[in-house]
Amino acid sequence: MKAFFALPIFGVTLTLVAYFLSGKLKDKFNLVLFNRVLVSAVLIIGVLLLFNIDFETYNNGAKYISFFLGPSVVALGVTLYEKLEEMKRDLSVFLISVFVGGVVGIFSVILFLMLWNAPEILSRSLASKSVTTPIAIEITKITEGIPEITAGIVIITGILGNAFGPFILQKLGVKNNKAVGTALGTAAHGIGTARAFEISDSAGTYSGLAMCFNGIITALLAPYILDWLLTFSQ
Amino acid sequence: MLKSLIYIFSFLFLGELIHYFLAIPIAGNIIGMLLIFLALFFKLIKLEDVKPASDFLVKYLMVFFIPYGVGLMVYVNLIAAYWVPVSLAMILSTLLSLYITGAIYQKLDKK
Known part of the structure; x- marks a missing residue:
């Protein structure tokens, strides 16, 4: 059997x-x-x-x-192109939001773990928790964490954002579809993006781009932010 | 459909190739996504040549994540020892990141 x-x-x-x-x-x-x-x-x-x-x-x-996750992330690039006109208009608003939200995500997860005296290895594994699994795993290899833990937490973060993100954002007064999409992609990567596409096409597109942009921001900044914050724990 | 699928896979292939040879910390599929976006933007390829496959893939994006969700059962023991700080840090940080991103966007968008 x-x-x-x-x-x-x-x-x-x-x-x-x-x-x-x-x-x-x-x-x-x-x-x-x-x-x-x-x-x-x-x-x-x-x-x-x-x-x-x-x-x-x-x-x-x-x-x-x-x-098929690989080609479907590539396919998001096509959807992004289709929404180009919509995006061009408020590109700077979008970029600022994702950048600040992404950096806050990296800082806060490390600081909370330090605050509760979790071992350093967990900070090294969770710094990239908001970005899409393949990038998160690569970042964890660079920050010398445990990629298996990263994969698990990234999925739970995505499910959390997917399942409760839109509801919580609405309760906190964030009702603009594009704002919700941008937030979902920044904080909950592709799983959040899948939910954003259920809300509307433009929310999904913004979410997909936010996922991509935050992936790059996190890949570039997380190792440095991590090293800097960890110097305070010694 | 076949032609569009070949386009999508070729861009993924190219992305993986760049990732492999340049050893940059950006996933091959993300590089492929940026490249296909740029190729469309600079009119190197036509939208109708890639749209059938990309619409299909985006529609079923969620299905492709399911095995990762199931994979959690393997890592459960590794997280179990520190589940309280890990869960709190994850939940609070995700909420903070979600809210700040959304709130900034909404505030700036109105102006």
Whole structure:
């Protein structure tokens, strides 16, 4: 049976069926908590635990699905181009917002961890928590953290932003669609962007660009901010 | 559809190539995204040549993240020991970053 689950078709089919079911659930109960990535992941983990299948076995197939993350990030560049006119008009507003929000994200996560006396290795692993997984992992290798922890926290951050971001922003008075999109992409990378596309096309585009821009900002600044802040803990 | 998919994959390939040979700390797919954006901007390629595949990929962006979400089950033990400071730092920092980005944008956009 183990050999059967190791067939790529198992992981692929399970992922697609879980996503399909998450859509049915979302249609029936339109709750924030029924976020499709969250529901799908919970369903799949449930199945894996039930049949005692480890992640590696599931990933034999699932890796063919996550592979498409690469080309879909490239595809966001096409969507960005389509919204070029809209963006040109308030490009400086956009860039300032992402820059400040991104830098605040790096500073705050490190400072909070230092405040609660978490080991330095966690600060080194979480500095890039708001940016898209592939970049975050690269940054963590440079900052000498643990890439596995980074991957986990980046996903939870994304799910957090995806599931609760728009609701919290609205409660705090941020109602402009483009502002919500920019915030989601800056703080919750591609998972936040997926949610922004559910709000509107322009929110999604702004989110995708914010994800990309914050990825670059974080890649360039996080190692320096980290080194500087860590000198105060000694 | 096939032609547009070839375009998308070629730009991803180029991005990965640049990432590999220049060893810059920017992911290959992000470089590919910037390159395809620039290629469209400078009219080196046509929008209709890439649109079918890119619309499809963007529509199902969420599906491609699901295996990463499932992968959490592997890392759960590593985070378990420090879950309180890690969760608090993650939640507070994410909220702060979200709110500041959104609030600045909304404030400046109105002017």
